[in-house]
Amino acid sequence: MAAVGKTHATRWGVLNVVVVLYALFPVWWIAALSFKDPSTLTDGDYIPREWTWENYRGIFDTSEFTRALVNSIGIALISTVIAVALGTMAAYAVARLRFPGKKVLIGMSLLIAMFPPISLVSPLFNIERIIGIFDTWIGLIIPYMTFSLPLAIYTLSAFFREIPWDLEKAAKVDGATPAQAFRMVIVPLAAPGVFTTAILVFIFCWNDFLFAISLTSTEAARTVPAAIAFFTGSSQFQQPTGSIAAAAVVITIPIILFVLFFQRRIVAGLTSGAVKG
Amino acid sequence: MAEIILEGVTKRFPDGALAVQNVDLDIADGEFVILVGPSGCGKSTTLNMIAGLEDITEGTLRIGDRVVNELSPKDRDVAMVFQSYALYPHMSVRENMGFPLRLAKVDKATVNAKVEEAARVLDLTAHLDRKPANLSGGQRQRVAMGRAIVRDPKAFLMDEPLSNLDAKLRVQMRTQISRIQRRLGTTTVYVTHDQTEAMTLGDRVVVMRQGLVQQIGTPADLYDHPRNLFVAGFIGSPAMNFLNATLENGVLRSPLGDLPLDDRTRQALERQNAPRELILGLRPEAFEDAALARGRERGRPVFTATVEVLESLGSDVYVYFSAEGGPVTTAELEELATDSGLRDTGAEAGQQIVARLDAATRAREGEPVELQVDMGKAHVFDPATGANLTHPASVG
Numbered sequence: 001m002a003a004v005g006k007t008h009a010t011r012w013g014v015l016n017v018v019v020v021l022y023a024l025f026p027v028w029w030i031a032a033l034s035f036k037d038p039s040t041l042t043d044g045d046y047i048p049r050e051w052t053w054e055n056y057r058g059i060f061d062t063s064e065f066t067r068a069l070v071n072s073i074g075i076a077l078i079s080t081v082i083a084v085a086l087g088t089m090a091a092y093a094v095a096r097l098r099f100p101g102k103k104v105l106i107g108m109s110l111l112i113a114m115f116p117p118i119s120l121v122s123p124l125f126n127i128e129r130i131i132g133i134f135d136t137w138i139g140l141i142i143p144y145m146t147f148s149l150p151l152a153i154y155t156l157s158a159f160f161r162e163i164p165w166d167l168e169k170a171a172k173v174d175g176a177t178p179a180q181a182f183r184m185v186i187v188p189l190a191a192p193g194v195f196t197t198a199i200l201v202f203i204f205c206w207n208d209f210l211f212a213i214s215l216t217s218t219e220a221a222r223t224v225p226a227a228i229a230f231f232t233g234s235s236q237f238q239q240p241t242g243s244i245a246a247a248a249v250v251i252t253i254p255i256i257l258f259v260l261f262f263q264r265r266i267v268a269g270l271t272s273g274a275v276k277g
Numbered sequence: 278m279a280e281i282i283l284e285g286v287t288k289r290f291p292d293g294a295l296a297v298q299n300v301d302l303d304i305a306d307g308e309f310v311i312l313v314g315p316s317g318c319g320k321s322t323t324l325n326m327i328a329g330l331e332d333i334t335e336g337t338l339r340i341g342d343r344v345v346n347e348l349s350p351k352d353r354d355v356a357m358v359f360q361s362y363a364l365y366p367h368m369s370v371r372e373n374m375g376f377p378l379r380l381a382k383v384d385k386a387t388v389n390a391k392v393e394e395a396a397r398v399l400d401l402t403a404h405l406d407r408k409p410a411n412l413s414g415g416q417r418q419r420v421a422m423g424r425a426i427v428r429d430p431k432a433f434l435m436d437e438p439l440s441n442l443d444a445k446l447r448v449q450m451r452t453q454i455s456r457i458q459r460r461l462g463t464t465t466v467y468v469t470h471d472q473t474e475a476m477t478l479g480d481r482v483v484v485m486r487q488g489l490v491q492q493i494g495t496p497a498d499l500y501d502h503p504r505n506l507f508v509a510g511f512i513g514s515p516a517m518n519f520l521n522a523t524l525e526n527g528v529l530r531s532p533l534g535d536l537p538l539d540d541r542t543r544q545a546l547e548r549q550n551a552p553r554e555l556i557l558g559l560r561p562e563a564f565e566d567a568a569l570a571r572g573r574e575r576g577r578p579v580f581t582a583t584v585e586v587l588e589s590l591g592s593d594v595y596v597y598f599s600a601e602g603g604p605v606t607t608a609e610l611e612e613l614a615t616d617s618g619l620r621d622t623g624a625e626a627g628q629q630i631v632a633r634l635d636a637a638t639r640a641r642e643g644e645p646v647e648l649q650v651d652m653g654k655a656h657v658f659d660p661a662t663g664a665n666l667t668h669p670a671s672v673g
Contacts, residue, residue, distance in 0.1 A: 169330050170363035172350040173434075174377040174424070188367045 027252070034245035041241055055246035059231075065247055067219045068227030073254065075137050075223060076205040079144035083201050084194060086145075087152025092182065094153060095160035096168075106153075113150035117143075121214045128215055135217045143211050148201040155200065159193025160186070195262045202258055206251070224251045279341035279431040280306045281327060281464060286336035288322050288488075296322040298488045299336070307462040309455075311479035313469055314511070315616035319488040320468045321436055327466060328434050329353050340431055351380075356425035360437040362417045364409040364424075370396075371405040374423045381428075395423045398457065415446045426457065432464040439474065451478060470616075472512050476500070484508050486612070506663035507609040509558050509656060515595065516613075517656070518630045519605040522557040529657070531557050532600035532628065534580045539652055542667050546657065551666050556605055558656035561595065564632030566640060567647035577649040582630070587642045593633050596640050596648075600628045609663050 029046065036043075037052040059065040093099070094106060124143060125134070133139040163186060171181035187194070212226035222230075228247050231240040281304040288297040297319040304310045312320040325331040327338060329350035337344050345353050356377070364373050371392055378388040396402045399419040409417055418438060425433055438454070439447045455478055458465050469475055475482045476496040484491040484499065484507070492504040496512075503509035509517050522531040527543050529536045536557070538546070567579045582598040589595075605628075632648060640646040656667045 164361060164363065166359045166361045166363035167365060169328075169350075170357065170359060170424075171365075171376075172330065173328055173355065173357040174428075175351040175380040177349075177351060180380065185365055 030245050030248050034242065034249045036242060038238065038242055041239070055242035056250070059243050059247050059250070063219065064227060064230065065224070065243075065250075068222050068224045069250070071137070071219075071221055072206060072223040072225075072251065075140050075144070075221070076202055078137070079141045079148065079205045080198055080202045082141070083145045083148045083152050084198050087149055087156050087197060087201075088187065088190070088194060090149070091153045091156030092160055092186065095157040096165070109150040109153055112146060117147065117210055121210060124211075125214055134215060135221050137221050139215050140211060140221055140223070143215070144205040144208065148204050151204070152197045152201055155197045156190065156193050159190050159196075163189050199259055199262055203255060206255060279464060280304055280308075280339075281432055281466065282337075282339040283323075283327075284337045284339075286323070286326060286338060287334050288319070288326060288331060289334040295488050297326070300490055302483060302490070302493065304464055304466065307464055309458050309465045309467065309478060309480045311467045311469060311475040311482045312485060313472060313475040313482055314485035314491075315612060316470060317487075318485040320470075320483075320485050323485070324357075324434050324436055324466060324468045327432075328355055328357050354428075354430050355432045355434055356428050356430040357434040357436065358421045358425050358438040360440055362409075362421040362441075364417055364420055366409055369406050369408055370401060370412070370420050370423075373409065373420055374427050377424065377428045391427045392423075395427045398426070399423050399453075414442055415450065418442060418450060422454070422457070426461065429461075430463065432466065433458070435465065435467040437469055438467075440469070440471070447474075454478065473514060476512065482512075484511060486609070502665070502668045503558075503656065504665055504668075505609070506556065506558070506607060506658045506665075507613065509658070509665065510610055510613045513560060515561050515631045515633075517558045517560050519610065519658075520557045520559070520600060520628070520630075521602055521605055521660075522555050522657075524551060524553050524555055529555070529557055532602040533582075533630075533650065534578065536578050536650060536652055536655070538655075538657075542652070542655070542657065545668075546666055549666055551657070552659060552661070554660055555666070556607070556658040556660050558658060559630075559650065560654060561631050561633035563651045563654040564596075564634065564648045565651065566634045566638040567649045568639060569635050569637055570649055574649065574651075577651060579647055579649045581645050581647050582632075583645050584640050584642050587640060589636070592636060594636055594638050594640065596632045596634055596638075596646065598630055598632070600630050602628060604628045605660075607660060607663060 032046055032048055033041070034055050035051050035053075036048040037050055037054055040049055043049070090105075090109075094102065120143075128134040128139045133142075167185055167189070168181050171185045172178070176184065207225065208223070209225040209229075212223040213229060216222040216226060219227075224247065228244055231243050231247070281302075283300050283302040286297060286300045286302075287295070289295050300323060302310070312323055314320050322331055326333050327340075329345070329348060329352075333346050338346055340353060340355065365376065368376065374392045374395055375388045378391060383391075392405070393402070396405055399422060401416065401419055401423060404412060404416060404420075409420065412420065418441070421438065435454075439450050442450060451474060454467075467474075467478060476499075479496060481493060482496055482499055483493045486507050492499060492508045494502070499508060499512045503512060503517075506519070510519070520531045520533065522529040522536075524530075524546065527538055529538060565574070570577065582596075582600075584596050584598055586597040587594060588597075634640060634648075638646070656665055658665055
């Protein structure tokens with residue numbers, strides 16, 4: 001028995017290592033690139049012969065990258081907060097209430113999610129230029145919010161459905177207004193769902209390239225993925241490969257921090273003990 | 278504390294289904310009233326309407342001297358204990374119990390004092406800072422009770438609060454609820470499907486079936502004077518035995534033999550133009566071992582039955598035997614059988630009778646025994662309407 005268990009464990013261990021290597025290899029590669037000095041960039045080694053911070057110093061020297069970083073953080077955070085706040089309320093309605101047009105609403109939000117963004121870029125570009133929000137934060141926040149809301153509503157309504165309805169009834173009888181019941185009982189219980197959704201929405205906004213490149217033209221609202229595309233070498237004969245690699249590593253860090261910070265809040269079974277069993 | 282008055286209260290769901298029809302009920306200040314019936318009888322819907330969790334389609338509901346039909350639950354000042362307990366899992370026991378007070382903006386010191394007091398009464402002091410997930414079923418149930426009593430509300434509404442507990446704990450909590458209610462003197466409406474709970478807890482019991490009130494009365498009243506077949510079959514454990522019988526010259530021809538009716542019953546039947554075909558209802562204690570009869574009891578009708586199963590409880594002996602003739606079938610009894618799960622045991626195949634005999638009986642399993650019937654305790658029902666013809670006085 002023990003021997004069988006051992007080979008079983010070994011097999012799984014090997015498989016896990018393979019999968020992790022497969023997933024992390026590109027990350028390692030880009031990280032290695034970012035630490036190489038320009039002369040050894042193309043030597044094909046996966047481990048830099050000489051480690052240098054030059055590329056990082058380079059990108060933080062110009063406002064091109066730092067400004068984009070501020071834009072990225074600001075736009076992604078604001079979009080996430082608004083999308084999750086709206087999504088929470090909409091998902092609650094979808095999960096709990098019976099109202100006319102509910103199916104239409106769900107269908108519409110699904111439709112938005114299925115629409116290929118590329119087909120919307122040209123009209124959005126024109127609309128935003130006409131109403132004057134082209135190349136502004138709000139000009140990116142609106143499409144980000146719109147495209148992440150269906151995802152938010154879907155994830156959150158699944159969480160809301162799992163919260164026993166009796167809790168809300170109990171809160172009402174205990175003297176809570178519907179708003180208080182929602183805020184003091186339902187939302188704290190849906191917290192794992194809210195954080196999961198926040199992470200997904202944040203990653204979506206943070207990583208977007210299409211809208212960022214199409215709906216911005218200056219440093220005023222250009223986010224990091226778009227800004228990287230505009231990187232140039234220090235002279236026109238130099239490739240900006242090192243800078244791009246460094247920027248790519250830098251923008252990965254907030255995502256990792258974000259996930260690490262929130263995953264603690266994503267604890268399953270928070271509702272255990274509410275009702276019997 | 279307040280009285281609760283329901284006048285013609287009706288609940289019709291959007292799909293047209295009538296859950297509760299025209300319920301009239303006066304609950305006095307401080308009274309403990311039980312709503313009881315099989316599942317789907319409308320008892321929980323009625324309770325939810327009192328709480329304000331369901332809209333009232335027709336009729337008026339008064340709590341105290343106010344019509345509260347249009348008031349939201351928070352403005353009705355009632356406390357509810359749910360079958361699932363519905364404790365807030367993210368709050369400690371202390372926060373759970375203090376939640377209604379915090380919503381009412383009571384100052385912190387008072388909240389604490391009231392919570393501590395309730396915890397002392399319910400023996401929860403040691404658990405005040407734990408989360409519901411770390412409590413046993415009984416403790417959770419007590420926290421739910423605690424959340425209701427800290428508020429000192431006008432009324433307690435309880436929706437099957439004990440049905441998730443195991444049998445022993447249930448009996449214990451039953452007496453505790455009874456004690457707390459008497460001490461606080463708060464008007465209480467309690468929903469259950471368990472007739473034993475109904476009989477032991479309530480000042481008055483409301484038996485419901487298919488959204489209609491069947492009978493309202495004290496437990497003794499329901500037991501001794503059931504208004505119809507449904508109440509007779511529902512109240513009492515073991516249940517009343519029902520037999521098909523034919524009325525001939527003041528004598529009931531039944532599978533147990535010819536049973537003479539006493540004068541009072543005969544007159545009552547005549548007054549009501551009773552049909553010839555009747556249903557005879559006999560509670561288990563209406564039988565006695567003929568060998569143990571004393572004095573005037575010797576004049577009672579006697580029949581012989583073969584004991585199939587004998588259960589000795591020490592104080593009493595239950596004797597099961599079969600009677601000839603097909604089983605009694607009416608809609609009411611079918612519903613009771615389905616609800617209690619008797620359907621699934623195949624018990625309806627024969628006509629099983631259970632008799633409760635004195636522990637001194639010599640009855641043996643598989644042997645015949647002479648039993649006498651106390652016709653003074655018999656009930657006679659009209660098969661068509663289910664009405665009890667023996668006690669027309671109790672109707673109303």
